[in-house]
Amino acid sequence: xxxxxxxxxxxxxxxEANCPAEMRAPMRGENDICWGGRNWQFQSDAQRRWLQAMAxxxxxxxxxxxxxxxxxxxxxxxxxxxxxxxxxGARPPLTSFGISMLxxxxxxxxxxxxxxRFLPEIARGEIRWCQGYSEPGAGSDLAGLQTKAEDRGDxxxxxxxxxxxxxADEADWIFCLVRTSSESKHGGIxxxxxxxxxxxxxxxxxxxxxxxxxxxxxxxDDVKVPKDQVxxxxxxxxDVAKYLLGHExxxxxxxxxxxxxxxxxxxxxxxxPLLRAExxxxxxxxxxxxxxSEQFLDELxxxxxHPAMPSLMxxxxxxxxxxxxxxxxxAGGSDTLEWDSERSGGGKAAREWLxxxxxxxxxxxSEIQLGIVAKHILGLPGA
Amino acid sequence: xxxxxxxxxxxxxxxxxxxxxxxxAIARQxxxxxxxxxxxxxxxxxxxxxxxxxxxxxxxxxxxxxxGLGQAEAGLVLEEIGRNLTPSPFLTTAVVAVxxxxxxxxxxxxxPGIAAGDTxxxxxxxxxxxxxxxxxxxxxERQGNGFVLDGxxxxxxxxxxxxxxxxxxxxxGSPGEHDGITLFAVERGAAGLEVENVTLADSSKAARLTFAxxxxxxxxxxxxxxxxxxxxxxxxxxxRAGAAAELTGVAxxxxxxxxxxxxxxxxxxxxxGEFQALQHRAAHLxxxxxxxxxxxxxxxRLLDSGAAEAELMVAVAKAKAGSAARLAVQEGVQMxxxxxxxxEHDIGLYMKRQAxxxxxxxxxxxxxxxxxxxxxx
Ligand SMILES: Cc1cc2nc3c(=O)[nH]c(=O)nc-3n(C[C@H](O)[C@H](O)[C@H](O)COP(=O)(O)OP(=O)(O)OC[C@H]3O[C@@H](n4cnc5c(N)ncnc54)[C@H](O)[C@@H]3O)c2cc1C
Numbered sequence: 060x061x062x063x064x065x066x067x068x069x070x071x072x073x074x075e076a077n078c079p080a081e082m083r084a085p086m087r088g089e090n091d092i093c094w095g096g097r098n099w100q101f102q103s104d105a106q107r108r109w110l111q112a113m114a115x116x117x118x119x120x121x122x123x124x125x126x127x128x129x130x131x132x133x134x135x136x137x138x139x140x141x142x143x144x145x146x147x148g149a150r151p152p153l154t155s156f157g158i159s160m161l162x163x164x165x166x167x168x169x170x171x172x173x174x175x176r177f178l179p180e181i182a183r184g185e186i187r188w189c190q191g192y193s194e195p196g197a198g199s200d201l202a203g204l205q206t207k208a209e210d211r212g213d214x215x216x217x218x219x220x221x222x223x224x225x226x227a228d229e230a231d232w233i234f235c236l237v238r239t240s241s242e243s244k245h246g247g248i249x250x251x252x253x254x255x256x257x258x259x260x261x262x263x264x265x266x267x268x269x270x271x272x273x274x275x276x277x278x279x280d281d282v283k284v285p286k287d288q289v290x291x292x293x294x295x296x297x298d299v300a301k302y303l304l305g306h307e308x309x310x311x312x313x314x315x316x317x318x319x320x321x322x323x324x325x326x327x328x329x330x331x332p333l334l335r336a337e338x339x340x341x342x343x344x345x346x347x348x349x350x351x352s353e354q355f356l357d358e359l360x361x362x363x364x365h366p367a368m369p370s371l372m373x374x375x376x377x378x379x380x381x382x383x384x385x386x387x388x389x390a391g392g393s394d395t396l397e398w399d400s401e402r403s404g405g406g407k408a409a410r411e412w413l414x415x416x417x418x419x420x421x422x423x424x425s426e427i428q429l430g431i432v433a434k435h436i437l438g439l440p441g442a
Numbered sequence: 443x444x445x446x447x448x449x450x451x452x453x454x455x456x457x458x459x460x461x462x463x464x465x466x467a468i469a470r471q472x473x474x475x476x477x478x479x480x481x482x483x484x485x486x487x488x489x490x491x492x493x494x495x496x497x498x499x500x501x502x503x504x505x506x507x508x509x510g511l512g513q514a515e516a517g518l519v520l521e522e523i524g525r526n527l528t529p530s531p532f533l534t535t536a537v538v539a540v541x542x543x544x545x546x547x548x549x550x551x552x553x554p555g556i557a558a559g560d561t562x563x564x565x566x567x568x569x570x571x572x573x574x575x576x577x578x579x580x581x582x583e584r585q586g587n588g589f590v591l592d593g594x595x596x597x598x599x600x601x602x603x604x605x606x607x608x609x610x611x612x613x614x615g616s617p618g619e620h621d622g623i624t625l626f627a628v629e630r631g632a633a634g635l636e637v638e639n640v641t642l643a644d645s646s647k648a649a650r651l652t653f654a655x656x657x658x659x660x661x662x663x664x665x666x667x668x669x670x671x672x673x674x675x676x677x678x679x680x681x682r683a684g685a686a687a688e689l690t691g692v693a694x695x696x697x698x699x700x701x702x703x704x705x706x707x708x709x710x711x712x713x714x715g716e717f718q719a720l721q722h723r724a725a726h727l728x729x730x731x732x733x734x735x736x737x738x739x740x741x742x743r744l745l746d747s748g749a750a751e752a753e754l755m756v757a758v759a760k761a762k763a764g765s766a767a768r769l770a771v772q773e774g775v776q777m778x779x780x781x782x783x784x785x786e787h788d789i790g791l792y793m794k795r796q797a798x799x800x801x802x803x804x805x806x807x808x809x810x811x812x813x814x815x816x817x818x819x
C-alpha cells in the first residue's frame with residue numbers, strides 16, 4: 060500500500076469511529092451550519108463533539124501548518140480527507156470567515172506573532188470574524204472607502220461606517236479595511252483587525268428579503284485599536300484585501316453546489332415535459348461545472364491557476380445556483396410559496412431561493428467578476 | 443485522478459498543435475478541398491501524415507501496431523483538429539471504428555490499414571434526421587451462413603470514402619430495444635449497396651446509404667449476433683467524447699479569432715473590445731468554453747479508467763460542448779459584424795463545423811435527455 064492509501068484507510072476508520080451519526084445526515088438548512096465563536100450555542104451535543112474531535116487533529120483546517128493549529132496535510136492528503144468525508148456523509152465541522160477568508164490572508168501576509176495569536180483560535184472555532192469591507196458609498200468600487208484610521212502614536216483611532224457586514228452582531232472580531240492615507244485611492248488603505256467589543260463599535264441588523272437578518276450596519280466611533288493589529292504594511296492593505304477576496308470568491312463559487320447531485324433526481328417526478336427539459340439542461344451545466352471545479356482545485360494545488368480564475372468560478376457557480384433555486388421553486392409550485400406553514404418547513408424553499416439572489420452580489424457582483432475576467436484573463440482593453 | 447495534463451500529454455499537445463496549425467491549416471486543407479470540389483472532403487496525404495505521427499493508431503493496442511494510448515490523448519488531438527477545422531477521418535476511423543472493432547476478430551483485418559493511414563472507416567447508425575441508435579430498424583435476415591441487409595442509413599460521415607462501413611442492423615427485437623441489434627463490417631463496393639455522397643454545410647461529406655437486399659458473409663459480424671449494442675455503445679461513447687473534445691477546439695478557435703478582432707477593430711474612436719457590453723459577453727463565453735473543456739476531458743479520463751460514471755459524463759460533455767461551441771460561433775459571427783457574414787472570412791467556417799459536430803452522435807437535447815434517464819428521472 061502506498062502512504063496515501065494507508066492514509067485513506069486510516070482516515071476512513073477514524074471518521075467511522077469519530078463522526079457522530081447525527082453529523083452524517085445531510086444539513087437541513089442554514090441552522091445546521093456550525094459557526095463557532097465565543098457566543099456560539101451548539102445546536103446539539105453531537106455538533107460540539109464533532110467540532111472538538113476534528114479540531115484536535117487540526118482537521119478543521121487540514122492543509123494549514125500544524126504549528127498554527129492546522130492538520131499539516133499535503134494537498135493530496137487533504138483531498139483524500141475531503142473525499143472520505145464526502146463518502147461518510149460527514150458535515151463540515153466548522154464554517155467560518157476565519158477559515159475561508161482571513162486565515163489564508165494571515166498565512167500569507169500576517170506577522171509570525173499574528174499567525175500564532177489568531178490562527179489556532181480560528182482552527183478551534185473559538186473566534187468568530189466578520190468582514191468590514193463595504194460602505195454605503197463603496198460597494199463595487201471598494202477602494203472608494205472612507206472609514207478612517209488615524210495614527211495616534213500608541214494606537215489607531217477608527218471612525219466611520221460599514222454596511223452589509225454579515226453577522227457583525229454575532230462576531231467576536233472584525234477584519235476591516237480603513238483609509239490611512241488620502242494621497243492615493245488604492246495606496247492609502249490598510250487592513251486592520253479589532254475586537255467587536257471595543258468601545259465605540261456598534262451594530263444595527265438589517266432585514267433581508269428572505270425574512271432573515273444575518274447582516275448589519277456597523278458604526279465606529281473613536282474606536283481605539285492597538286498598533287500591532289495591522290496585517291501587512293500600513294497603506295498596503297489593498298494587496299491583502301484582494302488576496303482575501305480571491306478566497307472569498309472561491310468559497311462562494313462552491314456554495315450550495317458541491318455534493319448536491321442531480322437536481323432532477325431530487326425533485327422527481329416532474330410531470331411537465333418543458334420543466335423536465337429545463338431541469339435536464341440545468342443538470343448538464345451543473346455537472347460540467349463540477350468537472351471545472353475539480354480542475355480548478357487541482358490547478359490551485361499545483362499553483363497553476365490564473366489569479367483571476369476565482370472570479371470566473373464565482374460568476375459561473377453563483378449564476379448556476381440561482382438557476383437551481385428558480386427550478387426548485389418551479390418544480391414545487393404553490394407548495395414552495397408557503398412562507399410560514401409547518402409543511403413548508405417555515406418557507407424553507409422560498410427563503411433559500413431568495414437568499415441565493417445575493418450570491419451574484421456578495422463578494423463582488425457578477426458584473427464586476429466579468430469585468431475582471433475580460434481585463435485580466437482575456438486582456439481586453441479599457442480602464 | 444488529477445484533472446491536470448501529464449507531462450507526456452503536454453508534449454503530445456505541443457507537437458500536435460504545431461502540426462495541425464501548419465499542415466492542417468484552414469487555407470491549406472478545408473478551403474483547398476472545398477474549393478477544388480474534392481469528393482472525399484479531405485486529403486489522403488494528410489491522413490498518411492497523421493499515420494507517420496502515430497495518430498491514426500493512437501487507440502490501437504501496442505501489440506497490434508498502435509500507440510496504445512487512451513481517449514484522453516485522442517481528445518487532445520481532436521481539440522487541435524477542432525481549433526484548425528482540419529478535415530480528416532480521424533474521429534470516424536481512429537476513434538470510433540477502432541473502439542468498435544477492438545477485441546473482435548475484425549480487428550486483425552482492419553487495424554493494420556488504419557495504423558498505416560491507408561484505411562478509412564465510417565459508422566452507419568442514423569436512419570432518421572435525428573440521432574437515436576436504439577431506433578435502428580434496418581433489417582438483417584439470416585441467409586445461409588450470412589445475412590441480407592435491407593434498409594437505409596443517413597449522415598454516414600465519410601461513407602463514400604470509407605473502405606469499411608460499420609452498420610448497425612436489426613437481427614432481432616424491435617426498434618427502441620437494445621437487444622437484437624447486430625453490428626456488421628461492410629466492405630467498400632459491396633453489391634447491393636447504393637451510396638449517395640452528400641456534401642454537408644461545413645463542406646464535409648456524409649453519405650446516404652441504401653441497402654437493397656445486400657448480402658454479407660457471417661464473418662462480417664462484429665462481436666455477437668443480436669449483441670451489437672455492446673460494441674456500438676463503446677464506439678458511440680468514444681465518438682461522443684471525441685466530438686465533445688473537437689467541439690471545445692472549435693469553440694476555442696472561434697473565440698480566439700473573435701478576441702483578436704475585439705482588440706483590433708475600432709469604432710467610435712475606440713477599440714470595440716473596450717465596450718463593456720462586449721467584454722462581459724466575451725468573459726461569459728470564455729467561462730463556458732473552459733467548463734465544456736473540463737467536462738470533455740473528464741469524460742475522456744473516466745472512459746479510460748472504465749469508471750461507471752463515464753456514460754453520464756460523456757452525455758454531459760457532448761451536450762455542454764455543443765452548447766458552448768454554439769455560443770462561441772454565434773458570438774463570433776455577431777462580434778465580427780458584416781465581415782463575419784462573408785465567405786472570405788474564416789469565422790463562418792467555424793459556425794458550419796459546429797452545427798455538424800453538434801448533431802453528430804446526438805445533440806444537446808438528446809444528451810440532456812440521456813442525463814435525465816441516467817439520473818433516474
Ligand atoms: C448577503 C450579502 C452579504 C454580504 N456580506 C458582506 C460582508 O460580510 N462584508 C462586507 O464588507 N460586504 C458584504 N456584502 C456587500 C457586497 O460585497 C456588496 O453588496 C457588493 O460588493 C456590491 O456593492 P453594492 O451593494 O454597493 O452595489 P453597487 O456597487 O452600488 O452596484 C449596483 C449595481 O451596479 C453594478 N455595477 C457597479 N459597478 C459596475 C461596473 N463597473 N460595471 C458594471 N456594473 C457595475 C453592480 O454589478 C450592481 O448590479 C454583502 C452583500 C450581500 C448581498
